[in-house]
Amino acid sequence: MTATATAASAATAASAATGGALDTLLVSLQLTDSAFPSGRYTLSHSLEGFLQAKAVSATSMPVLLTDLLRHSIGPGDATALALAHRAAVTGDWDTVAEVDQRLHASKLNRELRLAAIRTGRQLLDTAQLALGGPILDRYATLVTAGRAPGCQAVAAGVAYASGGVGTEQAVASDLFAFAVSFTGAALRLRLTDHRRAQTTLRSIAPAIKEVTAAALRREAADLGGCVPAADIMSGRHERAEARMFAS
Amino acid sequence: MTDDVLRVGVAGPVGSGKTALIEALVPVLIARGRRPAVVTNDIYTQEDAQHVRRNLAGVLDPERVVGVExxxxPHTAVRDDPTMNLAAGAELLERFPDIDTLLYESGGDNLTLTFSPVLADMFFFVLDTAEGEKMPRKRGPGITDSDVLVINKTDIARYVRCDLAVMTADADRVREGRPVVLTNSLTGDGIDRVADLLESYRRVSA
Incomplete structure (x- = not known):
């Protein structure tokens, strides 16, 4: 919490007097909301590729989500988010840039890299406007200068830091946002319905907690997941003749 | 937007002629000395992007046509959260800084589709006669709020029991006099008028 307090931007400092904890919750809710414009609704996070290969069903979709959280998003995006968040809080911009580059390099498919960068830069753009603060401005300078690619997870980490949200809550929030985006894609791909999607989201809470804890422990050298099957599905999806989603 | 690029949206139902309008418009713009590029929002395939590349081969560099999933x-992508289109447009401008006109074709959607003012400086809504004479009377923000309403496929009106005079009068009435253009994008009828209206939205350089 000490580190978080250091990170407090002017806006957060002002709100601290009127209930900082509640304010950071509101920041989390806003950044996690699927209505936050970062284009995530165009992504299926490899799910459409799995469906095209007939390698996922309505029954196995939640299992696939849990697997991706544990072995792809957790070691990759969530870890990058945690590392970038901590580094942004302490003003260690070299580390923020390095984490961003590592995360980008860990994504093996073009469409996954492109999706990360497109959503990241758009998230950054709107967060700068909506949340504001020197932390986001500094990171935007790095991205514009080409020193950091601007991956979604890193941009989100910096945005959460700017809003005074603690590392753990930031990681859990973004993992939940991923799960919402994934189940939203599943809904449009007829792999779930509006009620079962909510059951899935609640049932994966233990996995999100576990993945959050692991991400908080991981170091930069361990950044990056290992999901060869998902990478192959994404690779095939990239060349698929027909698709609804950008990933 | 702070640059001098005119961003133009093209909306309308499935099959009304959004792609055909763009394919007819681009050569006219190029003949007028403009340097356009196209972002298509395909629903399920890259059909539109490929169609535009194919039909404009020799006129427009295929690299200047990109598809966005x-x-x-489709309505989210051009109105509620246009970020992926903004990203695609920004990437095109980064690669080809000479572009002065960005055409965004939305996916085919219903009559409520409008473009975010952040994404497009102006937008066309394309109807066609085969959808039925009644379409303008149905209103919907696409028909009433678009900057220019295009009624395409005028040549087949008589075969689909569509009275163009009624359709145009209804369109004029619900749009309170804002521009309505009749086109046949395959022969080029009306396209010069479309291009004139597009140009009228270009900011005068300081």
């Missing part, structure tokens, strides 16, 4: 949400 919309996750089955």
């Amino acid at each position: 919309t996750g089955a949400c």
Whole structure:
């Protein structure tokens, strides 16, 4: 919490007097909301590729989500988010840039890299406007200068830091946002319905907690997941003749 | 937007002639000395992007046509959360800084589709006569709020029991006099008028 307090931007400092904890919750809710414009609704996070290969069903979709959280998003995006968040809080911009580059390099498919960068830069753009603060401005300078690619997870980490949200809550929030985006894609791909999607989201809470804890422990050298099957599905999806989603 | 690029949206139902309008418009713009590029929002395939590249081969560099997937949400992609289109447009401008006109074709959608003012400086809504004479009377923000309403496929009106005079009068009435253009994009009828109206939205350089 000490580190978080250091990170407090002017806006957060002002709100601290009127209930900082509640304010950071509101920041989390806003950044996690699927209505936050970062284009995530165009992504299926490899799910459409799995469906095209007939390698996922309505029954196995939640299992696939849990697997991706544990072995792809957790070691990759969530870890990058945690590392970038901590580094942004302490003003260690070299580390923020390095984490961003590592995360980008860990994504093996073009469409996954492109999706990360497109959503990241758009998230950054709107967060700068909506949340504001020197932390986001500094990171935007790095991205514009080409020193950091601007991956979604890193941009989100910096945005959460700017809003005074603690590392753990930031990681859990973004993992939940991923799960919402994934189940939203599943809904449009007829792999779930509006009620079962909510059951899935609640049932994966233990996995999100576990993945959050692991991400908080991981170091930069361990950044990056290992999901060869998902990478192959994404690779095939990239060349698929027909698709609804950008990933 | 702070640059001198005119961003133009093209909306309308499935099959009304959004792609055909763009394919007819681009050569006219190029003949007028403009340097356009196209972002298509395909629903399920890259059909539109490929169609535009194929039909404009020799006129427009295929690299200046990109497709954006919309996750089955065409209206979200141009109105509620246009970020992926903004990203695609920004990437095109980064690669080809000479572009002065960006055409965004939305996925085919219903009559409520409008473009975010952040994404497009102006937008066309394309109807066609085969959809039925009644379409303008149905209104919907696409028909009433678009900057220019285009009624395409005028040549087949008589075969689909569509009275163009009624359709145009209804369109004029619900749009309170804002521009309505009749086109046949395959022969080029009306396209000069479309290009004139597009140009009228270009900011005068300081």
